[in-house]
Amino acid sequence: EAQVTQNPRYLITVTGKKLTVTCSQNMNHEYMSWYRQDPGLGLRQIYYSMNVEVTDKGDVPEGYKVSRKEKRNFPLILESPSPNQTSLYFCASSSPFMSAGLAADEQFFGPGTRLTVL
């Protein structure tokens, strides 16, 4: 089954304690992205990656880091979380090419990670 998985699904942490949210996809997609969703603000892109070792900033990258060492994984790292990073986070993947019945450019989203920073 084609899917994007995220872990953990829920996380409560304290200010300054480094954390990593993992994201993995099994569709061999080239593109992966991280978004945060906040009430009234919709989804805002944090970082995206076009392929292994290629990452770029989205609209709200401050306070976040990412890495893309393998095609399937795209972890989101918060080196020193702050309360304003409390949000619902989504990972997504896509490919610019049609393959195995999957449409080009269609983004597959993970189930979300609800993060609370106290």
Next chain:
Amino acid sequence: SQQGEEDPQALSIQEGENATMNCSYKTSINNLQWYRQNSGRGLVHLILIRSNEREKHSGRLRVTLDTSKKSSSLLITASRAADTASYFCATRDEANAGGTSYGKLTFGQGTILTVHP
């Protein structure tokens, strides 16, 4: 700032009625996509329309694109209670197409649709 702006912010209708949501954007786009989200869950892709297309259909969904007005609309016909969800448009800029910024996708704030049984 958000590229896509949805209108209305909230829509409440009865089952069987049609629901129309609109999305406006500011720059030239390569494609525009519509997504659906059920209450805090992950988004699900509904339909993608490219800048050289004017209309697309998928089941009860009809999407139109007017690049001269920089706007798109999503029509859900014969709505059902199960259509209750938030709907988002997302745009991929033409300037980013084929380049290293192709991965950049900008979402609107969404329309909350409530369909009453």
